[in-house]
Amino acid sequence: MLKNWSRKSNNLVHHFNIDTAGTHTCQVYSGNGTLEILADRIRIYNQKKVLLLIDENVDKLYGRKITEILLSEGFDPAVHKIPSGETSKSAGKWLEAVDFCFESGVNRKTPLVAVGGGVTGDLAGYVAASVMRGIPLVQVPTTLLAMVDSSLGGKTGINHHTGKNLIGAFYQPDTIISDIIFLETLPAREWRCGMAEIIKYGAIADPDLFTLAARFKLGFSDPAKLMELITRCARIKAAIVAEDELEAGRRAWLNYGHTFAHALEALTGYRRFSHGEAVYIGMVAAHKLSNLLGAKLDEFPLFQFLDSYRLSVADLKPRIHELVAKMFLDKKSLNNTVRVVLLHRYGHPRIVDITDLSLLEKAWDFALDTCN
Numbered sequence: 001m002l003k004n005w006s007r008k009s010n011n012l013v014h015h016f017n018i019d020t021a022g023t024h025t026c027q028v029y030s031g032n033g034t035l036e037i038l039a040d041r042i043r044i045y046n047q048k049k050v051l052l053l054i055d056e057n058v059d060k061l062y063g064r065k066i067t068e069i070l071l072s073e074g075f076d077p078a079v080h081k082i083p084s085g086e087t088s089k090s091a092g093k094w095l096e097a098v099d100f101c102f103e104s105g106v107n108r109k110t111p112l113v114a115v116g117g118g119v120t121g122d123l124a125g126y127v128a129a130s131v132m133r134g135i136p137l138v139q140v141p142t143t144l145l146a147m148v149d150s151s152l153g154g155k156t157g158i159n160h161h162t163g164k165n166l167i168g169a170f171y172q173p174d175t176i177i178s179d180i181i182f183l184e185t186l187p188a189r190e191w192r193c194g195m196a197e198i199i200k201y202g203a204i205a206d207p208d209l210f211t212l213a214a215r216f217k218l219g220f221s222d223p224a225k226l227m228e229l230i231t232r233c234a235r236i237k238a239a240i241v242a243e244d245e246l247e248a249g250r251r252a253w254l255n256y257g258h259t260f261a262h263a264l265e266a267l268t269g270y271r272r273f274s275h276g277e278a279v280y281i282g283m284v285a286a287h288k289l290s291n292l293l294g295a296k297l298d299e300f301p302l303f304q305f306l307d308s309y310r311l312s313v314a315d316l317k318p319r320i321h322e323l324v325a326k327m328f329l330d331k332k333s334l335n336n337t338v339r340v341v342l343l344h345r346y347g348h349p350r351i352v353d354i355t356d357l358s359l360l361e362k363a364w365d366f367a368l369d370t371c372n
C-alpha cells in the first residue's frame, strides 16, 4: 500500500499557497505520494527534533512508515498518539499533548506535525498555537474531510462541555500535505463525511463539483480525478480564507448547512450522527429555507446524494422545537436571531438572520422527511 512513498519518485503533486493578511504563507501540497515532501518541508526549521501528534488508528496503519521516513532523513521524531474520536478534542488531551511537547525538549523552532483527521488536526493545531505562544505547525490530513476542509484555514481548538469548538485560536500551519494514499483505508462512513463538505463547496461556490463528486459517491476510485476534486475544494477554501481569515464576512459561507448540523449533533450528544451526516441533513434544511425565502433551487444537484445519507431520523420530528432552540445557542447566532447561510442560487450564498421560528421548523420538517 505504501509503495508510492519512495523518495523522489515523480508522483503527481498539486501545489499552491495560502497568503493570509500578507503576514503568513502556507504551502499546500496535494497528490499521490505527496508525503515524500514532508522531510523537505520540515528541514527548513533546521531542527533535528520533530514532534509527531498522530491519530491512534492512523498510527497503526502508517505510523511506523512515517517515523522510518523521518529517521532516514536524519530527524529525531518524538511520537504522541491521540485516541481516535471527538472526545480527544478536550482540555485533558490538550494538556497531555502540551506535556509531551515539553518533555520532548521543544524549543520555539521545533516543528509539530499533525497526522490524522480533523480531530487530531484541531487539537494539534491548538497545541502548536499555545506552546511557547506558537511553534511551527505542519498538517498531514488523512481523512477526506481534513484534506478538503479542516486542515486548511487555521481554525484550531477543542470542545468545552457546554459546546463544540468553544476554546481555540486562529493559527495557520506553515505546510499542509494531503496524500490520497491515506484514503485507501478510510472507512465508508468517514468517506461520506468528507463528501458532505465537498457537496457544500458545490453549493456555495462551484456547482460543477456536484458532477465531479457524484463519481465518488461510493468511495475511492480514479486517483487523478480524486486529486482534482480535493485540490479544487482546497483552493476554494484557501481563496476564502486568504480574503477573510478571521471570519468577518465571507468565510461564514463555509458554514452552509452547519448551523442546522450543529443543532442536530448537540441534540443527539455528538454520538448518533457523524459531522458529515449532520452537515448533509443541514444542507437539505438550508436548501428548503432558501426556497421558502424566495430562491428557486433545483433539487437534483443536492438530492442526488440522498441515498448515501438516508438515516433513520423520523423519531426527531416531535423534537423539532428542541432543534430550533439549539440553533439559538450556536456561537454565530446573536440577539435572539439565528444566523444561517442560505443560497440565492447555487454558487451564490448569503447570510441571513432569521427571527421567524416557523420558517426554521418548516425547514427541519422537510429535511427530516427527506433524509429519513
Ligand SMILES: NC(=O)c1ccc[n+]([C@@H]2O[C@H](COP(=O)([O-])OP(=O)(O)OC[C@H]3O[C@@H](n4cnc5c(N)ncnc54)[C@H](O)[C@@H]3O)[C@@H](O)[C@H]2O)c1
Residues within 6 Å of the ligand: 055, 056, 057, 058, 061, 084, 085, 086, 089, 116, 117, 118, 119, 120, 122, 142, 143, 144, 145, 146, 149, 150, 151, 152, 153, 154, 155, 156, 165, 182, 183, 184, 185, 186, 187, 190, 193, 275
Ligand atoms: N478546523 C476546521 O476548520 C474544521 C473544519 C471542519 C471540521 N473540523 C473538525 O474536524 C473534526 C472531524 O474530522 P474528521 O471527520 O477527519 O474526523 P476524525 O479526525 O475523528 O477521523 C475520523 C476517523 O477516521 C479515522 N482515520 C483517520 N484517517 C484514517 C485513514 N487514513 N484510514 C483509516 N482511518 C482513518 C480516525 O481514527 C477516526 O476514527 C471535527 O472535530 C470537526 O469539528 C474542523
